[in-house]
Amino acid sequence: xxxxxxxxxxxxxxxxxxxxxxxxxxxxxxxxxxxxxxxxxxxxxxxxxxxxxxxxxxxxxxxxxxxxxxxxxxxxxxxxxxxxxxxxxxxxxxxxxxxxxxxxxxxxxxxxxxxxxxxxxxxxxxxxxxxxxxxxxxxxxxxxxxxxxxxxxxxxxxxxxxxxxxxxxxxxxxxxxxxxxxxxxxxxxxxxxxxxxxxxxxxxxxxxxxxxxxxxxxxxxxxxxxxxxxxxxxxxxxxxxxxxxxxxxxxxxxxxxxxxxxxxxxxxxxxxxxxxxxxxxxxxxx
Amino acid sequence: xxxxxxxxxxxxxxxxxxxxxxxxxxxxxxxxxxxxxxxxxxxxxxxxxxxxxxxxxxxxxxxxxxxxxxxxxxxxxxxxxxxxxxxxxxxxxxxxxxxxxxxxxxxxxxxxxxxxxxxxxxxxxxxxxxxxxxxxxxxxxxxxxxxxxxxxxxxxxxxxxxxxxxxxxxxxxxxxxxxxxxxxxxxxxxxxxxxxxxxxxxxxxxxxxxxxxxxxxxxxxxxxxxxxxxxxxxxxxxxxxxxx
Numbered sequence: 001x002x003x004x005x006x007x008x009x010x011x012x013x014x015x016x017x018x019x020x021x022x023x024x025x026x027x028x029x030x031x032x033x034x035x036x037x038x039x040x041x042x043x044x045x046x047x048x049x050x051x052x053x054x055x056x057x058x059x060x061x062x063x064x065x066x067x068x069x070x071x072x073x074x075x076x077x078x079x080x081x082x083x084x085x086x087x088x089x090x091x092x093x094x095x096x097x098x099x100x101x102x103x104x105x106x107x108x109x110x111x112x113x114x115x116x117x118x119x120x121x122x123x124x125x126x127x128x129x130x131x132x133x134x135x136x137x138x139x140x141x142x143x144x145x146x147x148x149x150x151x152x153x154x155x156x157x158x159x160x161x162x163x164x165x166x167x168x169x170x171x172x173x174x175x176x177x178x179x180x181x182x183x184x185x186x187x188x189x190x191x192x193x194x195x196x197x198x199x200x201x202x203x204x205x206x207x208x209x210x211x212x213x214x215x216x217x218x219x220x221x222x223x224x225x226x227x228x229x230x231x232x233x234x235x236x237x238x239x240x241x242x243x244x245x246x247x248x249x250x251x252x253x254x255x256x257x258x259x260x261x262x263x264x265x266x267x268x269x270x271x272x273x274x275x276x277x278x279x280x281x282x283x284x285x286x
Numbered sequence: 287x288x289x290x291x292x293x294x295x296x297x298x299x300x301x302x303x304x305x306x307x308x309x310x311x312x313x314x315x316x317x318x319x320x321x322x323x324x325x326x327x328x329x330x331x332x333x334x335x336x337x338x339x340x341x342x343x344x345x346x347x348x349x350x351x352x353x354x355x356x357x358x359x360x361x362x363x364x365x366x367x368x369x370x371x372x373x374x375x376x377x378x379x380x381x382x383x384x385x386x387x388x389x390x391x392x393x394x395x396x397x398x399x400x401x402x403x404x405x406x407x408x409x410x411x412x413x414x415x416x417x418x419x420x421x422x423x424x425x426x427x428x429x430x431x432x433x434x435x436x437x438x439x440x441x442x443x444x445x446x447x448x449x450x451x452x453x454x455x456x457x458x459x460x461x462x463x464x465x466x467x468x469x470x471x472x473x474x475x476x477x478x479x480x481x482x483x484x485x486x487x488x489x490x491x492x493x494x495x496x497x498x499x500x501x502x503x504x505x506x507x508x509x510x511x512x513x514x515x516x517x518x519x520x521x522x523x524x525x526x527x528x529x530x
Contacts, residue, residue, distance in 0.1 A: 024346060025421060026491045127490065181297070182303055225308050225340050226422070227305075228342055230297065230298065230300070230344070233298075251337065252423065261298065263298075
């Protein structure tokens with residue numbers, strides 16, 4: 001069994017899979033990777049199951065030392081990954097030798113990158129998922145000196161095998177696909193126009209639970225009876241703050257739910273950082 | 287704007303929302319839970335999770351849904367034809383609460399604001415049979431209906447940074463128990479030694495939508511005794527079948 005030693009934890013690094021299902025009724029958040037597209041691709045490159053846990057890293061990557069030879073794939077944000085002193089690329093099979101150190105440099109684009117490992121990280125499933133969440137799993141995020149185990153079974157993939165096509169254009173995309181939310185029709189035509197036609201920016205408060213939008217939207221809606229919310233629900237607070245709920249969000253909420261991001265929209269906004277510009281675009285459901 | 291209920295529509299590309307008349311009462315809850323059971327049975331192959339709040343059902347899929355309008359149409363058919371039963375299987379749970387001033391941090395404040403003696407507050411809080419509408423906000427946090435109007439009080443203007451696990455609070459028309467230590471803005475009147483969410487238990491919560499809760503007052507020494515019994519798994523929680 002291989003062991004990863006955390007030399008530096010990075011800004012916010014956690015193990016995630018495709019989320020915790022069937023426990024919403026007990027008020028347990030879904031959690032799971034913020035950008036499911038990138039996480040699935042990283043696993044696919046290594047022929048892992050797409051639901052295998054991956055390491056989600058945020059803006060400032062960690063520094064990790066690997067005790068046994070293995071292979072990795074990194075997808076999503078481009079954070080200048082290096083093995084020892086050599087630059088490596090995203091969306092490729094990366095082979096590591098015993099004692100190699102993976103580190104990251106300056107962020108180029110995107111917010112979150114996903115590290116998948118051949119054979120998968122070894123961790124404990126809690127309530128049907130590997131996803132770390134405070135109060136549910138033992139760990140919430142990587143800390144300096146902590147370790148993660150991985151399977152070091154002989155399994156050498158050739159980089160030639162990598163025929164997985166990864167489309168990274170969405171990292172530059174500022175159009176966020178949305179559907180009308182349950183309370184969309186309560187908005188005035190002016191509010192709808194502002195919401196759908198203005199440019200908005202990502203605010204300083206953004207994490208795995210929610211991404212706040214800098215520009216407020218004038219709000220005179222009555223509060224609603226507490227109802228279900230989901231990752232991707234855009235809530236409008238009494239003060240006019242727009243808040244996009246993300247993967248670690250609560251299961252219910254009492255603010256009007258004006259928009260609902262598509263899965264693609266959630267993945268796209270998950271790659272935005274403070275100050276990035278976004279536009280909401282209504283899409284038709286096929 | 288007039289609506290015809292129930293409204294059934296997609297909520298994004300991974301969920302379908304069914305909304306009934308926006309009201310909070312037991313009759314609506316029972317209707318909701320009957321539909322929930324029917325839908326869960328019908329969609330068992332789809333591996334969905336169906337959750338309810340006061341007047342909504344949300345059907346959550348594991349991944350994006352193909353042909354969402356076919357699903358919505360099928361649900362409309364199902365809901366319109368459904369023959370909903372009257373009987374919801376529910377249980378009543380008797381929950382010990384210690385209303386000692388050590389735990390009841392805001393008892394005096396409520397006493398002054400609402401012009402009630404502390405024993406009256408305890409009496410008014412332990413008399414009703416509360417209905418569990420759903421679990422949300424935090425894992426294991428029960429939304430309870432049935433608080434006596436005389437106990438209604440607004441939340442704290444600035445929330446406490448730390449409310450203890452088991453704290454029993456009142457916020458506006460609601461009462462509830464904090465399942466874990468967390469920040470919170472409710473007025474705190476006591477503490478329950480019970481565990482309302484345990485990730486190592488399956489299911490992690492013993493109380494769910496449609497169940498009933500009744501509080502009973504325990505002294506500080508009984509509180510600590512029950513805590514000990516819970517620790518060694520020797521506490522007999524009083525629960526029985528509830529006949530409405």
